[in-house]
Amino acid sequence: MCFILDIKMSTLPVYVAVNKYLLSQTGFGISANTFLLLFHILKLLQDRRPKPTDLTTCHLAFVHIALLITVLFLFSPELFELLSFWNDFKCKALFYVNRVMRGLSICTTCLLSIIQAITISPSTxxxxxxxxxxxxxxxxxxxxxxxxxxxxxxxxxxxxxVATSNVTQTNLMLLTKYCSFSPVSHGFRGLMFTLTTSRDVFLVEVMLFSSAYMVILLLKHQRRSQHLHSTSLSPRSSPEKRATQTILLLVTFFVVMYWVDFIISSSSLILWTYDSVILSVQSVVVHVYATVSPLVLISSDKRIFNMLQQCTTEKLLILTGW
Structure with missing residues (x-):
């Protein structure tokens, strides 16, 4: 029975639209992560004792840049052809780097939540x-x-x-225009699925545990603030509280996207088949966290706004001749 992916004419417009959205999302995500990475590199060079959260955020931005670059080459035929390697090597290298960076993304996000939980924990x-x-x-x-x-x-x-053009087998699971997965034994497939799922579920549980711990600390802090301040006053949140809320938002968004991807990929591996539109939608889901996370981190970091405001002020002074 042949399980090669076939893009039907009825689904072709949807496939093209989703694919274009994926590429535009990827380009925007690379730009946002590059800005976040350069900003934190500048801060790391300026600070003699860099914060663990800054180092981890810098690492997360670098991982997402590498992840999104592989998406550009995998889903853009023009860029794929620009690589002057044979297709089989290109497929193996790009999918390997993509899978490694996806694993590093969940590990680094988990590490970031643990560091923030340690940072805001009371002395007791x-x-x-x-x-x-x-x-x-x-x-x-x-x-x-x-x-x-x-x-x-x-x-x-x-x-x-494998490269689709180099293999004559008909039971391939086509992933992109040029790359496919060759048949895998049920035993080996089950083993790798179990190992990867166990790792990811463990990291998600750690993230949820650290998030629950931070929520409890925030609620306790809010109760103390209500005793110290009148209800008519609304004191500004501390930098630690803003950072904690940012990490909680990132973890929540990541967990939701992870389980959506898990459901799609699990059903596809079990059935050993992929619909073209479902494949493109899954790619959007998988990589949307890499695009959204830098926006959340940038919007919640006042140091970035202060730097941009300072640069704007200096330009205005230069233009006005002051």
């Missing part, structure tokens, strides 16, 4: 002991560890991703 909390022990060396170790985990978990992609 059991997490407070990690504030003094939490050094840059430990953070670099975690970066090395999650890179090692993601690189090793994605090696199966190198063996089962």
């Amino acid at each position: 909390s059991w997490l407070a002991q990690f504030k003094n022990k939490y050094t840059l060396f430990i953070l670099y170790f975690f970066f090395f560890f999650i890179w090692l985990i993601c690189l090793s978990f994605s090696t199966s992609i190198l063996f089962h991703t």
